[in-house]
Amino acid sequence: MELSYEDIGDLRVIKAQEDRIDAAIAIQFKDRMRELTDAGPARLLLDLSRVDFLDSSGLGAVVAAFKQAAPDRRLELAGLSPTVAKVFKLTRMDSVFTIHANAGDVAEKFARAG
Amino acid sequence: MGRAEQHLVSRAGSGAHGLHLLFPGDAQSVRQALKTAMAAFREMPLGGSLSGVVEIVLAEVLNNVVEHAYAEHGRGVVEVEVELTPAGLAFCVRDDGRPMPMGDMPVGAAHDLDVAADDLPEGGFGWFLIRELTEELCYRRIGNRNQLSFRIARDANAATP
Secondary structure, eight states, rough: OOOOEEEEEEEEEEEEEESSOOTTTTEEEEEEEHHHHHHHHHHEEEETTTTTTTTTHHHHHHHHHHHHHHTTTTTEOOOOOOHHHHHHOOOOOOGGGGEEEEEHHHHHHHHOOO | OOOOOOSSBBTOOOOOTTTEEEEEHHHHHHHHHHHHHHHHHHHHSOOHHHHHHHHHHHHHHHHIIIIISSSSSSSEEEEEEEETTTTTTEEEEEESSSGGGGGGGGOOOOOOSSSOOOOOSSSSOOOHHHHHOOOOOOOOOTTEEEEEEEEEEEHHHOOOO
């Protein structure tokens, strides 16, 4: 499970470098997210643009990462593929997360503000 | 159903109108089988967004077999049969694992998300997704075998919110 990150002022953009977040890697994802969020700034953005598919275990791991970060840090999402977006919508998790079309736009705003 | 092997043991009868897969009941084999199945579905005359629905449902069904019927011990075989019909895709998934609790499928109700962050659910989405996206979902215990059959309609994608 590979996650890369970049800090832009008070924003940490974490990019999932996998094409799937599924039952086989959900626990690794959750553990790695904890490492990256515990030491991170207050705003966290998870860029899922490389992820084609996420199953219910992957969804659970993203929710777990959101809970790990709260209440001091806020985890938002960006770059959902149509299938990933469908899983969020069907489970209504799209009402819990702030979801951006792409990470670049958010990062640019932060870079300008910084 | 034969003994479990490390690889996909059969892809008999796959073609434009159906698919037949037999593979070991562990997480990595399920990943590989899903990949094979999705490649086969891409060759069938289905819309791109319908194949997303198919992948969600099949992944949840197969994860359940690995995690519950075979209880993560990784022994045992899973059989998936898919038939392309005018109405959509008809699936039949069989395994030789433990029966469903109480002999029936979990309810898979929607979660209440109007809760504090700490109380958000991290699981229990699988059966909800399966029930939302399928029709004619039917579970039967036949001898020592579980059989789950369901259909995914061609317009399943349009029917979702």
